[in-house]
Amino acid sequence: MNLKEYLAQKGYKDNPRRLMEDLIHLVFLILGLAAVGSVLVITIYLVISGLPAIFKIGPVKFLFGTRWASTAAEPEFGILPFILTSIYGTAGAIIIGVPIGFFAAVYLAKMAPKKVKEVMELCIGVLAGIPSVVYGLVGMTILVPGIRIVFGVPDGATLFAAIIVLAVMILPSVINVSLTALEAVPREYEEASLALGATSIETYFRVTVPAAKSGIFTAVVLGIGRAIGEAMAIMMVAGNVANMPSLFKSVRFLTTAVASEMSYSSGLQREALFSIALVLFLFIMIINAILNMLKTTGGEKK
């Protein structure tokens, strides 16, 4: 079918406006698909540049090797220290950050006077907007020397410092998402509980919180995603040595491993860095999948 026939068949010939409308529709469709295209490009590029090194080094040796010596005469590329550091660091940040965020969210959702709530929302917005390097800078000048003095370790740039910085950085998203979930709980639930004789505090924690639990869980998963993907702030406070993780040792995360060597890497070392990024990407995709699952189950309930 040639173009002329096609135009006639679609009725564009008699109606140029329709052609125009359909073209505009097409343009918007293409713009809409830009996001899909970006995700595809990111995935494909990471897989293409990350897989070869994994197979050159050997998947088991790469993932479970405990020594990373990329610039040694006989280089070794084991990223288990980075994986474990990322997991421990994230877990630590969650353990510290989530309870604080959770209780603050309950207060803001249920007990706070209007003025306090407005001020706190601004506070949380600022906390979320502070660039990660500023957190890193403050961590470098306060946390790192502080940890050295308080715990008597030779260098304060440790996993512990990174955990505290991460805990602060996940606070805003934990608070915001839990807050939205808590506020979405129908008022009738609480009224019923109050009518049965429960105190208001009991109602908030035994009725409202369980009703909002899928939203609060979403907040936790979101916090995990934030923590595992953070690079610059923890690069400045974690010391950046490829040790197996330990609370008061200098450590390197998956993200900081990539960031710290990228600028001077070459050859297999560079390819291995892309493989690390691929592993990180897999973690993030798993977290995304969990988030998506939570969202669909939450949607069904309504």
Add this chain to the structure above:
Amino acid sequence: MIERISGGRRTWGIVMKALCYISLIAVTALTAFMIIYVLFRGLPYITPQLLLTKPSTLRHTIGILPDILNTIYIVIATLVVVLPIGVGAAIYLNEYATNRKVVELIEFAAETLSGIPSIIYGLVGMLVFCQFCSFGTTLIAGALTLVIMNLPTIMRTTQESLKTVPESYREGAFALGAGKWRVIRTVVLPTCINGIITGCILSIGRILSESAALLFTAGFAHNVNGFIEGLGSAGATLTVALYVYASERGEFDIAFAIASILMILTVIINLLTSYMGRLMKRRNGQ
């Protein structure tokens, strides 16, 4: 009344309430501490010389004029590219799309994008824009990387405000004989301009605070350039400059000066977004 609540229950309630207050105070104190500490350490070092000159090894002075300019360039370049794409995508999702599957696919993609850490954007940006498109390490490569990062933000805020445009506006315009594109251009878009502006402000905030994605794509040179020339060469934004001065050169005073500028901008951006939010709420309420 007090008799009916047993001691255990009352203690539990007090403990829970105390935990809430402690957490709230912790969050407030943390925010106040961050702002005050950074401003306290940084503000004394903000001098005209710092703001208006470029670094000179001859005179041993450090100026952040190039970094300020680079930041402005990168914000403009990113917004110019991301706005049409993001707003267009939102319009497609809200006005045109009829196929449920396509909508779900696009929304899923946008959500995935917003979850990807910036260091991965930096790597992929380096591979795609610096190497594959052979832009090299330039501001434009950095800006394009940021375009992908900010796409979900613009899409989401625009879509949210598109949803608040009453259906009757569209129906009225259709009834007067306007085509779909004309309705969108003359009725729908002007009504949701607030949402688009909010998206822009949020994006500016993200661009200002971004460092990991720019380190490998835009580099860290400190040269004063014009806009076009600047986009074609490497350059550090304020945030990247902060990182370089703090962790590679040990210039903490300069780093804190930059941090206090960023902190002030963060507060302004947050005030603006909450103002925009209130504006939109008021309009929807009427």
